[in-house]
Amino acid sequence: MTVQVATCSAAQLFSECLHPGASFSADAIVSNGGVTVVGMLIIPEYQRPYCWQDRQLDGLLQDIESHTQRNAELPYYLGSLILHQDGGKLNIIDGQQRITTLALMACLFDPGLPLVEGLVYEHPISQQQIKHNLRWLRDRLDLVRNWIDFNQLQFTLVITQSEDDAYRFFETQNTGGVRLGGPDIIKAHHLRAVDKLHQPQFARQWEAMGSLDSTVSALLKGRYWQGVKPRKLPPHNQQKRIRDCIVSELAQGTGEGDDIAYGRIRRQFGPAGDVRHQADQQGYEVRQPLNAGINSIRYLAYFQGLHKRYWQQPDLAHLREYQQFVEWVKGLSGCGYLEKLYEACLLLYISQFGENQLEPAAKKLFRVVYSRRVSNQKSVRENSIPAFVRDYPVLDWIAASYTPEQCFAFLDGFTLKVDSGNLDKNGVKRRFMDAVCKQFGLQLDAGQYESGFASALHQKIVGERM
Structure with a gap:
């Protein structure tokens, strides 16, 4: 691994590339064992858009102002810049948001100055944010001039010869601004x-x-x-x-x-040895390598x-009942952790079986996953969800099934139990059970919830008496 590390000021970093027609030179900044780094700052195609907003700009200015008032003689540290040297280019792996913001400030200090030559922004989000931030900074130009001194803004440069090495640093970084x-x-x-x-x-x-x-x-x-x-x-x-x-x-x-996409395929063999192939979905599976x-x-x-x-x-005219059901599920209160598990179950089911019997699958999965809402005495804690999955591996039931019917056999075999606590109060648990009874048309009085809720819901969704 070849890595060069040095400190430099923003003035040094931009010393040449802030002049029209000049390219970036780090000759005076980085030297390690006789090796000199020279290149132009470039934002790779695959970087995320420039997205600093008012909050980040205001936070930066306030931090620099507060620092300068307390320690006028000391530079303000802007963190590390991770750069990958690629021939005559220095690709910005981490630091685009800060460098772009400083470049905008520099353009305001000298209105005739173009942006740094290699800093090209083609994404519409970047372009719109640059326009907005230029206006925001221009409205506060006196404040910017008072507190921004490029000679007093300091970076640590981490420059690698290998892109993989650069990203190893990047993946362990926690920088300021919009945290990755x-x-x-x-x-x-x-x-x-x-x-x-x-x-x-x-x-x-x-x-x-x-x-x-x-x-x-x-x-x-x-x-x-x-x-x-x-x-x-x-x-x-x-x-x-x-x-x-x-x-x-x-x-x-x-x-x-x-x-490569993996998926289940049914092969149907005819009397003459002919084979027909059929798959319920044509994409990827959740658990595939x-x-x-x-x-x-x-x-x-x-x-x-x-x-x-x-x-x-969802906008599924051909699956109207499914759409109406999941919209109802998303509107339930006090079930946030269960909803996240339910989402995972649905994605796993669809990745294997597509839309095949999706509406009954959604309801059968609901009966199992949301059982925690009634089997607990009070609230459903986050740490109870993985414990529930260990005891009742609903995700494995889906993944291990070759057909929806086989999956349904697992789900229908689950026994829902109702805890008697807090059924007589107007709490989250009681309101949930009221909503379920209304949604499924269960004819139960509140006094019957402990003894009749589980069997009534089972009969409605599974279609047989317990």
Whole structure:
């Protein structure tokens, strides 16, 4: 691993590239063992858009003002910049948001100055944010001039000769501003695995996906909570540990190879030996192995599409009952942790069976997953969900089934139990049971909930008496 590390001021960093027609030179900045780094700052195609907003700009100015008032003689530290030297270019692996913001300030200091030559912004989000931030900074130009001195803004430069080494640093960084989430990091991992000719195409495909947070959360549950290779997921408020899980599972844990999708195929053999093939879905499966690059990008795009189509924004005229049911499920209160498990179950089912018997599957899955709402005395805690999945491996029931009927046999065999606590109060549990009775048309008085709710719901969804 060849890595050069040095400190420099923003003035040094921009010393030549802030003049029209000049290229960036780091001759006076970085020298390690006689090796000199020279290049032009470049934003790679696969970087996320420039997205700093008013909050980040205001926070930066206030931090610098507060620092300068207390320690006027000391520079303000802006963190590290991770750069990959590629011939005559220095690709910005981490630091684009800060460098772009400083470049905007420099343009305001000298209105005739163009942006840094290598800092090209083609994404509409970047272009709109640059326009907005220029106006925001111009409205506060006196404040910017008073507190921004490029000679007093200091960076640590980390320059690598290997792109992989640069991303190893990047994946462990926690920088200021808009903190990177897991999907941002795995984006960089997979786009750099795509050959350069096709990088712009897949970078645009990634950006078109929008926020992947909810989809990735469901996929992690489907992949982590399994009997063969069980793994723990951190609580939702431990963001760094969740990010590490995303990077491990959907980036570092991927292999090398082609874009491959796995799926169940039925082969029907005729009397003459003829064979007919049929598959319920033509995409990827939740738990399948993944390869870096195009395979993982298309896998995520596929499930992002499924998640939007069947959960986030369903518009399914041919599955009207299913759509109405999931819209009702999403409106239930006090069931947030159960809803996340339910999303994972639906994605796993659809990835195997497509729309085959999807409406009854949604209701059967509901009976199992949401049983925690009535089997608990009070609230449903987050740590009770993985414990429930260990005791009743609903995700494995789906994954192990070859047909919807086989899956339904597992689900229908589940025994729902009602805890008697808090049934006489107008709490979350009671309101949930009232809503279920109304949705399924269960003719029960409140006094019958403990003795009759489970059997009535079983008969309504399963179609037989307990």
